[in-house]
Amino acid sequence: MGGTVSHGSGSPRTIGVEGLARVEGEGSLRVVIADGTVTDVALDIFEPPRYFEALLVGRHFTEAPDITARICGICPVAYQMSACAAMEDAFGVTVDERVAALRRLLYCGEWIQSHALHVYLLHAPDFLGYDDAVELAEHDRGAIERGLQLKRTGNLIMETVGGRAVHPINVRVGGFYAAPPPSAIANLADPLRRARDAALATVEWVAGFDFPDLVGDYRFVALRDSGRYPIEQGRPASSDGLDVSPGELADLIVEEHVARSTALHARLGGRDPYLTGPLARYALNSAALGRLAGEAATRAGLGEVCSNPFRSIVVRAVELVFACNEALSLVEAYAPPDPPASDVIARPGTGTGATEAPRGLLLQSYEIDGEGIIRHARIVPPTSQNQLTIEADLRRVAQGSLDLSDDELGWRCEQCVRNHDPCISCAAHFLDITVVRA
Amino acid sequence: MSGGADGANGAAGDDGRPTLAVWKFASCDGCQLSLLDCEEELLMLAGAVRIAHFTEMSRASTPGPYDVSLVEGSITTEADAERVREVRAMSRRLVTIGACATAGGIQALRNFAGEGEYAGMVYAHPEYIAALETSTPISAHVEVDFELQGCPIDRHQLLEVLTATLAGRRPVIPGHSVCWQCKGRGTVCVLVAKGTACLGPVTRSGCGALCPAVGRGCFGCFGPAETANTASLAAQLRHQGMAPLELSRFFSTFNAAAPAFRDEAVAEGAPVRVALGATRRNRPWGAQ
Ligand code: SF4
Ligand code: SF4
Ligand code: SF4
Numbered sequence: 001m002g003g004t005v006s007h008g009s010g011s012p013r014t015i016g017v018e019g020l021a022r023v024e025g026e027g028s029l030r031v032v033i034a035d036g037t038v039t040d041v042a043l044d045i046f047e048p049p050r051y052f053e054a055l056l057v058g059r060h061f062t063e064a065p066d067i068t069a070r071i072c073g074i075c076p077v078a079y080q081m082s083a084c085a086a087m088e089d090a091f092g093v094t095v096d097e098r099v100a101a102l103r104r105l106l107y108c109g110e111w112i113q114s115h116a117l118h119v120y121l122l123h124a125p126d127f128l129g130y131d132d133a134v135e136l137a138e139h140d141r142g143a144i145e146r147g148l149q150l151k152r153t154g155n156l157i158m159e160t161v162g163g164r165a166v167h168p169i170n171v172r173v174g175g176f177y178a179a180p181p182p183s184a185i186a187n188l189a190d191p192l193r194r195a196r197d198a199a200l201a202t203v204e205w206v207a208g209f210d211f212p213d214l215v216g217d218y219r220f221v222a223l224r225d226s227g228r229y230p231i232e233q234g235r236p237a238s239s240d241g242l243d244v245s246p247g248e249l250a251d252l253i254v255e256e257h258v259a260r261s262t263a264l265h266a267r268l269g270g271r272d273p274y275l276t277g278p279l280a281r282y283a284l285n286s287a288a289l290g291r292l293a294g295e296a297a298t299r300a301g302l303g304e305v306c307s308n309p310f311r312s313i314v315v316r317a318v319e320l321v322f323a324c325n326e327a328l329s330l331v332e333a334y335a336p337p338d339p340p341a342s343d344v345i346a347r348p349g350t351g352t353g354a355t356e357a358p359r360g361l362l363l364q365s366y367e368i369d370g371e372g373i374i375r376h377a378r379i380v381p382p383t384s385q386n387q388l389t390i391e392a393d394l395r396r397v398a399q400g401s402l403d404l405s406d407d408e409l410g411w412r413c414e415q416c417v418r419n420h421d422p423c424i425s426c427a428a429h430f431l432d433i434t435v436v437r438a
Numbered sequence: 439m440s441g442g443a444d445g446a447n448g449a450a451g452d453d454g455r456p457t458l459a460v461w462k463f464a465s466c467d468g469c470q471l472s473l474l475d476c477e478e479e480l481l482m483l484a485g486a487v488r489i490a491h492f493t494e495m496s497r498a499s500t501p502g503p504y505d506v507s508l509v510e511g512s513i514t515t516e517a518d519a520e521r522v523r524e525v526r527a528m529s530r531r532l533v534t535i536g537a538c539a540t541a542g543g544i545q546a547l548r549n550f551a552g553e554g555e556y557a558g559m560v561y562a563h564p565e566y567i568a569a570l571e572t573s574t575p576i577s578a579h580v581e582v583d584f585e586l587q588g589c590p591i592d593r594h595q596l597l598e599v600l601t602a603t604l605a606g607r608r609p610v611i612p613g614h615s616v617c618w619q620c621k622g623r624g625t626v627c628v629l630v631a632k633g634t635a636c637l638g639p640v641t642r643s644g645c646g647a648l649c650p651a652v653g654r655g656c657f658g659c660f661g662p663a664e665t666a667n668t669a670s671l672a673a674q675l676r677h678q679g680m681a682p683l684e685l686s687r688f689f690s691t692f693n694a695a696a697p698a699f700r701d702e703a704v705a706e707g708a709p710v711r712v713a714l715g716a717t718r719r720n721r722p723w724g725a726q
Contacts, residue, residue: 048464048514050545050573059687066657070544070692073468073590121474121495132496134489155475163648165475166468166590167659170652178652414497 031398031413038402041394043387043417056377061087061346061368062173068364068379069167074117077110077162078357080171081232082364085353087173089247090368093344098337099175100232101330102161105185106168107231107355108327109157112150112195113165114358115316115323118421119202120147123313126415127209143205146198150320153195157327160184175341185334192328199320200296206317207300211310212412214400216393218307219272220280221385223356229288229322230281230356237284238274239305246354250365253380273388276360277420278315279306293322309393309419316421346372357382359421383422390420456505456604458483459491461525463511463518464545464573468590469536470510475593487604502528506603509582512538512545512573519570519579526580531603534576535596537589537692541661544589546573546695550708573695584609589659589692592644613664615639616656620647628655633678635688640666640698657691662698672702682706 032040052071059067064083069076081103088095095103120143121133130136137144155165160180162168170177221242223234236242236249244252274280282297283305289297297318306315352365360382367376397416401409460470474495476483483489490500507529513519526532534540542549549572576582586599586609595611602609612618616638620627628634628650636655638647642663649656662668672685680688686706689699700708 048518050464050514050543051548052544055544055547060684063687063691067544067691070466070468070589073466073471076466076468117474125497131498134496135498151475163652164590164645166471169648169654169659172654176652177649177654411497 029394029413029417031394031409033398033402036402038395038398041391041398043390043394043422053377053379056366056374059374061090061366061372061374062344064364064366064374064377065171065173066167066169071379071381073166074114075110075357075359075362076167077107077158077171078355078362079364080168081107081355082353082357082362084171084173085233085246085355086351086364086366087344087353087368088351089353090349090351090366091344091347093174093342095175095342096337098179098335099341101333102176102179102337103232105327105330105334106158106161106171108323108330109154109161111154111231111323111358112320112327113154113158115320116147116150116154118358119206119313119316119320120144120151122421123316123418124206124209126411126418127206127211127313146201150195150198150202150324153191153324156191157188160188172341174344175337175339177340179336179338179340182334182336185331188331189328192324192331196292196321196324196328199317199324200292202320203296203300203314203317206313209313211308212397212401213308214310214393214397215307216275216309216389216396218279218283218389219274220283221274221276221361222280222284223354223361224284225288227288229285229290229326231326232355234354234356236354236361239280239283245352246363247350247352247365249354250352250363250378250380253363253385273392274385275389275420276382276385277312278319278358278360279309279312280360281356282306282315282318289318289322290325292325293318296321309416312419312421346370359383360386383420386420386422390417390422393419453488455486455488457490457500457503458487458600459502459504459507459525459529460489460493460495461491461507461509461511461522462493463509463522463539463576464514465511465536465538465543467510469538469588470508472535472591472593472596473508476597479597483600487600504529506531506533506600508600509534509539509576510536512542512575513579514545514570514573516570522576522579531583532576532580533584533586533599533603534582535586535588535591535599537587537659537661537696538573539576540585540587540696541693542573542575542695544692544694547690548573549695550690550700550703575695586611587642587661587693588644589661592646595644612643614643615663615666616641616643616645616647616650616660619643619645620650620656623647623651625650628653629674635675635678635680637671637688639671640668658689658699659692661693661696666698668698668702669705672706 028044030042031038056064056067064087065080068079068083071079125132125136128136133144158165158168163170220239223230224237225234236244236246286304300314302314346368348368348370350367354361354363362382363380365378366374369375393416394413398413401412404412490504507525509532513522537543584599586595599609620638625647629636634655637658638650638656640663641656641658642660644660675685686703686708689703690708693699
């Protein structure tokens with residue numbers, strides 16, 4: 001459903017990529033060049049909307065984790081965790097620290113599987129000139145096997161803690177249905193040690209890729225979690241001094257609905273576009289990575305901040321090291337929460353939850369009535385927050401690569417989109433919906 | 439492209455390997471991800487079949503016809519209704535994967551237009567969106583050779599479906615209920631022992647009876663079992679104190695539009711938008 005291409009005088013050169021590959025969901029991109037200048041760029045999202053914010057209205061608050069999980073099969077835990085956090089915020093529930101630790105472990109599993117998927121199957125083929133991971137595997141089977149090993153370890157954590165890798169069934173508002181037995185958690189240690197080695201090898205592998213020179217002038221937004229690398233909780237912060245609660249952030253985010261897209265474009269306080277995700281998390285929290293991941297980052301040539309979006313693959317690899325190491329510590333310190341969930345008593349109110357999905361900050365806000373029924377729902381996924389920044393990147397990259405052939409330029413632009421691992425399935429479902437009640 | 443199964447004869451790739459295509463409609467990608475989660479099997483599979491179209495995985499795409507198409511997602515736009523007809527015409531076998539593709543998914547809740555809740559919905563710019571008012575399964579639009587249920591599908595079942603389809607036999611996927619697997623793994627019945635509401639008796643097996651194993655009732659993510667006596671389960675749940683509204687919500691989730699669940703939800707008072715209750719293109723459930 002792309003809009004009309006507008007352009008200046010002369011005959012413009014249009015680079016169009018329909019059916020963007022190796023991203024989650026359905027999107028396309030378009031770059032128009034007239035007289036040697038990029039005049040229009042667009043990342044179009046034409047994935048049909050599924051109206052989650054509307055269908056949540058009238059549901060019981062306990063259903064939100066399972067329902068919102070179905071927004072995205074790649075990051076269901078992120079949706080479940082933000083939903084739980086929002087409900088717990090609304091009802092004034094604080095979870096036991098053992099529950100919090102188990103959530104962090106589950107979330108590490110999702111980071112590992114999602115980052116391994118993106119680094120190895122979706123992103124790396126770009127740098128090596130292959131169409132896909134199958135072609136990459138024909139040339140370097142060891143690399144793909146390492147990626148699959150990492151991904152399997154992530155899945156194993158999700159299965160052990162969550163019951164299933166896609167759409168875990170063990171998560172509830174307040175905690176878990178059952179605490180996994182210590183023996184099951186202990187069985188994760190060996191695979192995680194191997195995964196940690198594989199993650200270190202991943203950093204070394206991707207650090208050796210050729211990266212186009214590009215520095216984005218980003219406004220980074222990520223959580224900060226009192227000295228820990230942020231995953232399942234924290235306070236929203238930005239590279240230009242923002243420091244607010246999740247609820248205050250929700251008030252600051254303004255989304256606009258543009259014609260060519262079924263996603264919403266987000267701005268913060270009506271100001272410039274901003275970026276969430278690995279680059280932002282890293283920029284605001286690189287000091288909290290711990291020794292192992294921190295040293296890997298240094299060896300890979302990353303400074304305290306990385307503003308080259310093509311190098312986001314290196315940051316993701318560093319986060320893989322962090323997540324494997326963190327998961328291992330959590331496994332070693334595991335004590336089953338008892339009870340596995342806090343009591344949650346519904347009361348009328350509103351609540352917001354923010355967590356760090358693999359692709360960036362994921363925010364959910366709900367209004368709940370006295371019966372525990374959802375009266376209003378708002379979900380702000382990372383991709384709709386990043387979309388304007390992705391387009392700004394596209395403009396910069398296209399302008400700097402005009403000497404490439406159309407094919408090469410198209411591929412470079414695709415790569416530029418994949419740098420941010422957009423999840424189009426997530427982004428598409430967030431139309432600005434107002435429910436009018438009689 | 440000539441249409442239909444005959445037109446798709448001789449779809450095998452240049453190297454003689456059968457070709458596989460994966461298509462996405464309105465969905466979360468979770469069922470496709472189950473294919474990527476086949477990890478090792480996937481590398482083997484990539485040797486046995488040629489993955490000719492799989493956007494999430496590759497930039498490369500070879501034109502049809504294809505031996506097997508896996509279809510994820512439901513139909514929610516006119517454009518997609520047209521696209522699935524094209525996919526059908528290019529595919530010798532068309533297998534739908536997941537609750538979205540087999541029943542319309544959670545997004546089919548829009549089919550139950552609760553007055554006041556959905557009817558009054560307005561968008562910032564509804565004119566930008568070309569979405570249908572219903573979410574319907576693939577079988578409501580084209581003939582489907584096999585439907586694999588689950589939200590998400592189980593990857594072992596997916597491998598059986600792929601292996602069988604490539605070998606030209608009908609996949610062996612049992613139609614019995616979650617209870618069968620639940621008892622098989624020796625879980626204490628949460629419905630009997632704790633009075634926890636459980637859809638296990640009417641839900642199709644395949645997940646391995648995951649929820650009762652963590653002390654939780656099944657919430658029906660695999661959709662109806664082959665023979666699902668929903669009325670008798672509903673009577674029991676009502677007897678245990680479940681209110682009609684709760685009951686109708688219980689049957690109205692990821693498989694809300696699957697007839698067995700839909701009818702029970704409606705019997706419990708779920709609103710149906712009469713004009714859309716039976717969509718124009720609906721064929722009987724399971725039409726092959
Ligand atoms: S059936 Fe469930 S897991 Fe599969 S695509 Fe639909 S929402 Fe995702
Ligand atoms: S717990 Fe549920 S699935 Fe298991 S036997 Fe009882 S009713 Fe069936
Ligand atoms: S809801 Fe039912 S079918 Fe789905 S995973 Fe749980 S037990 Fe299995």
